[in-house]
Amino acid sequence: MSKENLISDLDYASRLAKEGAETPLLGGPIGLLWGILLTSIFFYQWGILSGTFGISESSLFFAWIAFGVIGGLGSYLMGLKINKKPGSHSAANRVESYVWTMFSGMLATLFIGIIINMVFADGSYKLFDLVMIVGFAGQGLAYGVVAKMSKIRMLHVASFIGFTASAVCFSFYGRPVVYLIGSIGSIFTIILPSLLLMKKAGGSHD
Numbered sequence: 001m002s003k004e005n006l007i008s009d010l011d012y013a014s015r016l017a018k019e020g021a022e023t024p025l026l027g028g029p030i031g032l033l034w035g036i037l038l039t040s041i042f043f044y045q046w047g048i049l050s051g052t053f054g055i056s057e058s059s060l061f062f063a064w065i066a067f068g069v070i071g072g073l074g075s076y077l078m079g080l081k082i083n084k085k086p087g088s089h090s091a092a093n094r095v096e097s098y099v100w101t102m103f104s105g106m107l108a109t110l111f112i113g114i115i116i117n118m119v120f121a122d123g124s125y126k127l128f129d130l131v132m133i134v135g136f137a138g139q140g141l142a143y144g145v146v147a148k149m150s151k152i153r154m155l156h157v158a159s160f161i162g163f164t165a166s167a168v169c170f171s172f173y174g175r176p177v178v179y180l181i182g183s184i185g186s187i188f189t190i191i192l193p194s195l196l197l198m199k200k201a202g203g204s205h206d
Contacts, residue, residue: 023090025150026082027100028198033074035190039183041067042132046179049125057125064111064128092150099142107135129173132182136166139189152200158193165189 044063047053079097082088110131117123140162147155165185172178 023087023092023150024201025096025146025152025197026085026088026093026201027096028194028196028201029082030075030078030100031190031194032198033078034071035186035194037067037071038135038190039186042179042183042186045125045128046176046183049176049179060125060128068108068111092146095149096146099145103138103142106138107131110134126174129169129178132178133166133169133173136162136169136182136185136189138162140166143189143193152197154193154196158189161185162189 041063044053045060048055048057048060087093114123114127114131117127118125140159143155143159143162147153147159165182165188169178169182169185172181
């Protein structure tokens with residue numbers, strides 16, 4: 001590698017680091033939307049499976065479909081708005097967007113696989129426990145990557161909570177109470193971090 005190439009690479013790395021450290025993350029509103037949806041759907045599923053609500057389990061299928069449609073459409077519309085904001089194409093925001101897009105793709109694949117298993121095999125609603133367990137672990141991974149890129153320490157805490165929530169939920173796999181735990185966990189792994197990111201992003205423009 002020539003001296004010129006080395007200097008160019010170091011300059012590029014320096015710019016990326018500066019972008020990551022100085023540009024606020026703008027995905028808070030999307031995270032808040034999904035946090036509210038997940039907290040609600042997990043609480044609803046707990047109420048159905050535990051018999052607390054006295055509603056048929058078949059309603060879960062339609063609830064999850066509504067969850068996907070509202071979340072997907074809401075994310076798309078919010079994404080269009082976020083893309084017009086200053087700093088939306090910074091390295092940190094691009095990494096945040098890519099990581100969470102891949103995270104969503106992973107969960108969608110798992111969800112589709114569970115539906116196919118339930119239709120053509122002997123799967124039950126207990127398989128959805130896996131979505132929550134994998135989802136919390138995925139949050140831990142996603143937050144960890146974004147935290148390294150953005151230098152936002154709070155996201156390291158969110159990453160740790162995500163991994164912890166996954167382990168706790170796994171220990172209650174197959175029991176209705178796991179969804180109550182998941183509902184509470186989503187408040188701490190998604191809603192609160194999203195609100196803090198929104199506050200940080202708003203403060204940076206003052």
